[in-house]
Amino acid sequence: MEFKKGELFCGPGGLSLGAQRPLIVSNTGEEFKVTHEWANDIDENTLETFKRNISKKNIIPGDVREIDLTSLPDIDALAFGFPCNDYSIVGETKGMDGEYGPLYSYGVKVIELQNPDWFIAENVGGLQSANEGQAFLKILEDMENAGKYGYNLTPHLYKFEEYGIPQARHRIIIVGIRKDKSLEFKVPKPTHVGRSSWKTSKQAIENPPINEDAFNHDFTRHNSKVVEMLAHIPQGGNAWSDEIPEHLRLNVKGAKLSNIYKRLHPDLPAYTVTGSGGGGTHMYHYDNCRALTNRERARLQTFPDDFEFIGGKESVRKQIGMAVPPDAAEIIIEAILKTFAEIEYDWIEPKWKGRVAELLEKKKKKATKSTLEHQIEAELISKQ
Template sequence: MIFRKGELFCGPGGLSLGASMPRVINEQGEEFIVKHEWANDIDESTCETFRLNIAPDNPDSVIAGDVRELDIETLSPIDAFSFGFPCNDFSNVGEKKGFKGEYGPLYTYGVKVLNKFNPLWFLAENVGGLESANDGEAFLQILKDLQNAGDYGYTLTPHLYKFEEYGLPQARHRIIIVGIRNDQNVSFKIPKPTHPSPTMWKGTREALENPPIPMDAPNHEFTRHQGKVVEMLSHIPPGENAWYEGIPEHLRLNVKGARLSNIYKRIHPDYPSYTVTGSGGGGTHMYHYDEPRALTSRERARLQTFPDDFVFVGGKESVRKQVGMAVPPLGAQVIVEAVLKTFAGIPYDSIDSKWKGIVENVLEKNIKKRKEKAQGKQLTLDKEFQGVTE
């Protein structure tokens, strides 16, 4: 079975690359795979990266432009859908405006796609700060809207995935919501972590040096630093930052107010890196454990689990942003493979959601209200409410 996948807020293609990797075959010999159908992102360079690496044979399937101006009616049918809606207003770094911000309401365009195409399953991704935005109301409202979407509604399985527990050399924590259409006789389970303990986590040295990155690899340009920065970095041990007490007084930063932990922070060779982001100014590039310098975009892409032949298009700052904002392909692969096994009827090791019971109760109340409303209108919607959120 081929799941034709559409995607909003697609970024450079990390999620789509990861989704294309699993090949699942059931007992009857039927193959289950995901195939790119169309994608949209607001940034032209980002779309060029996606076209080059994911859709070289069908560049017109990648539409550059504001999602608010996208004509959903003209898009081709899909069986699967993914959207990492903008996290700016939900991130723990920033003002956390939630729905009150410019980007918070953009998830509704994902809901519109679900209403239009009724895909068999979807995957929505956002930062961990989504859980507490607007005192938790934003997260619950998003879950309610996703559950009610389409002609059948969806059974939701939200979870906070800690990707270092799945073999990524990076401590990246993301809320991912998997939705299965309610008329499908399958139940998605969260895949069990393959690297559950710190002793099993993958360190940055292994990621960057095994194998070594070729010097002529794409997006591997080195940053030029001022002499004072190089000297300061030489006094900062791996895992420490600009506030390390061993830095000589004349090299210390004169900063008033909050001291962010990622300022001139060097990654540690034996542990996963801290979260790769799209920023780079003010000492936030991410810094090498052995050499007194910032990581190159290719090194940061390695931490994001992109292969070295995945070429990012655009200027240096654009590439840095694309790498940091992308969904790690390996993380997407783990989750999509579990979805494919779910539809193929192949069992796999699983765990319970962080929110099992809490979110479930809220959404069950939502289901009850919808049932009562439907009964009042003499409508029979029992089939729509067969799923119970995991």
């Protein structure tokens, strides 16, 4: 079976690249795969990157709030990594009260219109605690009840370093399968559990070496003070390290974000690659006193070196940071295809199995606000 996939908020194509790789053959010889049908994003450079590397077919530019969802081509699968700005712990965490918080609802609207066989939705781990947990429950409730048939949901907090990704990137991914399919998606079992099995930032960047003329491999020119400060920051350390002489320290009041001028540790996965932030947030090399190049960041995100990002340096940095790592997408999409092909694979219990359904049911029965908030806090907002 060929699942024609549509994607909102497609970014440069990390999820699509991972989705197009698996080809699963059932015990009866039927093939299961994912093909591109349409994609949407608001950013012009991002869409040019998608067209360069994934497909030029049915590329739909613009704000999702302004496009005609009823005119979208028919699909069998939907992906939407709805914007995380209002759910990230690095920020004001406005959740549903922010400008971007309600954008997940446009994915739900597409589900209502098209009733795809399955969908995959992705967001940051901070989603579980936004609006005191209410936003997460609202999103799950809307997804479960969407469309003509409704969906069986499997929400899980994936720690990508446990799947061989050279980055401690933790993301909530919700897989929904139409209830009339009578199938249950199971979270694929981690393959790299424990520090000794993690893929390190050094392995990702140096094995194999990056060609000097590789796409997006431009180096940043730093002023002498930044270079001198970086020389005093140990591997894995940041701008607040005690080793930095007083005259080189940043004059910052208030919160001191841990990723400011933070250097990678060569023996550990990278910290989370991000696409926003000013000076000092560009990720810094473990050996050399400089920021990473965009190609090095792309390596940490598991993009191949022949994947060419289009746009200026900061635009490319944003695209890379906001993307789903293709290798992570491949693992999850392969598990979805195996589910439909009814092929067994190793799996683990999802983070919220049973408790989400229970809480949603109590919400439907109009549980008191105080009781519901207590349950949400106890069950969904545990710190990772």
